[in-house]
Amino acid sequence: MQFFGGSEISPSPPAPTASGNNAHMLYIFNRNGVCLLYREWNRPLKTLSAQQDHKLMFGLLFSLKSLTTKMDPTSVDKGNLGVPQLPGQGCSFHSFRTNTYKLNFMESPSGIKIILVTHPRTGDLRESLKYIYNLYVEYVVKSPLYSPGTQIMCELFNTTLDLYVRGLG
């Protein structure tokens, strides 16, 4: 996996494929399952409290990861179902689609998980997630006021992220 080309953000973010805001919400989790950031742009249906929702989302990703690791038809030695995997270990997944939404997922080697939920007909967003990860590194990790593992309260990050996601196809 190559997230770390250079320390600066690539000058041209991946081009949006269409205009209009397709994104529903975005989550960023750290390796312990703490939700560092939750943003929503368009979410008509809310069934759970925010905390329950984050827990369920993290649980879903965790279990799907162990499912894909065990199901991986190309590896011979898969180990047992549910054995804890380090980030980058085992077969992971990058998106799933239902009839109402598409969930795009990226995990960095340090265990930061970025989840972007969009319209079901959005294309491959792997590059866009890497770009968002770069934004996170630039504006959050490098911020001297940010202590790792806490909620992201970085104005510059939020506005840049907002601008980018709104322009996303």
Add this chain to the structure above:
Amino acid sequence: MAAIYSLYIINKSGGLIFYKDYGSAGRMDTNDSLRLASLWHSMHAISQQLSPVPNCAGIELLQADTFDLHCFQSLTGTKFFVVCEPGTQHMEGLLKHIYELYTDYVLKNPFYEMEMPIRCELFDINLAQAVQKDRVALLAR
């Protein structure tokens, strides 16, 4: 070169009632396939709860690094899913066809008990043909 790696059918309570492997690497014993099937059943249900818009019917396609998983849920809650190579096309059609075979050769079989593992020879034969045809169509492209 196998396009399809495996096929699972699970009943409405998440129990595995049919599993067929078409050449994936590594061994998967009966317990593993049962656990994977019920895990998929719950993941499918959770994905409906997390939907930002109403009327979500669960995961249709999961794109992993080394495979795609296509899932089709019938109106009665029986789920059919295939594990195939990334980017394999027209899997929805194949799943619907397998569903047709299931209704014809399993449900109409008077000896079949609902929600129980499928042991019907005719179903096996026709399924093998359907998958084979799919593979031939793939090779022809």
